[in-house]
Amino acid sequence: MNNRKPVMKNQSKTGRKSAAKQFPKGHGSAVHKAVQKKQQWKPGNMVYPVPAVMVTVADKQGRDNIITVAWTGTVCTNPPMVYISVRPERYSYHMLQETGEFVMNLTTRELAFATDYCGVKSGREVDKFQELHLTRQKGAEVAPPLIGESPVNIECRITECVPLGSHHMFLAEVVAVHVSEIYMDKKGAFHLEQAEPMVYSHGKYFDLNHVLGTFGYSIRKR
Template structure:
């Protein structure tokens, strides 16, 4: 089968579909939907988000130096999409979406209480890349919903029905195909 050659582009899919909350608990709060995010370091734990400079949240994150990555579930996907197509300059997205802005444990930026995982971050660096600026964030706290914890302390995020984004569509993550290392595990 022949391969087509495309011009360079962003075709690394699927990617996480997350809601990033920013601002302060006692001031302006906002939510922006981000698909360009990921893990970049283990120790210290670091992540990134890439945001266009003209987006309302860009200025807020740059000024406060904090943001929270809130993982999205099937239950939250419509609100996630809304927060990506509407501007926080025109409305309070927490109120419009019926989401709870709760105090984070280490940052002043609000967490989205309804999200099962909230990753609190402090900006370590901002790298201008062209169309987007990359905010490198050090993870300073992770909040997880107790409803997905079992009696042994294991967190079962898949029970929350997580969502990813691929080529303009949202998908629920589904069937497990194997655990890390299964390809080399000795057969019984």
């Protein structure tokens, strides 16, 4: 019987080292990480961090409002689609139902106070644009205004409302996007990171100051 170990013909010294090269110090593969002891909790939303966007809405009479939404994200690339989830008792809910439109305004470090305010103050009580000294800008395709101080405004038209429980999810198609020229370089590339975008996690707001890597960097040749 042949007791020799099989030889991997396509394996070389270079090949054995390639995996190590792909993961620089501090960014190793999961294989080298310690197994962590876990506790089982009751079911809950533990997907964090999440965006904290300021959503502008309007009714058929022309009244508008800003609501901060953290349950939001992308659902499709082509056609470009997003979603927001809103409680039916919120003041903005009837506006979403009436016009079927909204604008998703991305938030930044400078907009942290306004973002929080629009999430805890009701539009029944105050004009948030006036109170926060925010600028209304006219959209290209929808009735709700853009927030002039936001670096990115995403105009959306609702295609479906899905009652889920505590929240109703509004699926919407993106019909126009506006980006600030301040963060565009000479080649026309947009650098949102320079605007210090903000996210929400477990009741706290965080900015994103450090780029850890770009998409695909873990397998990119060095």
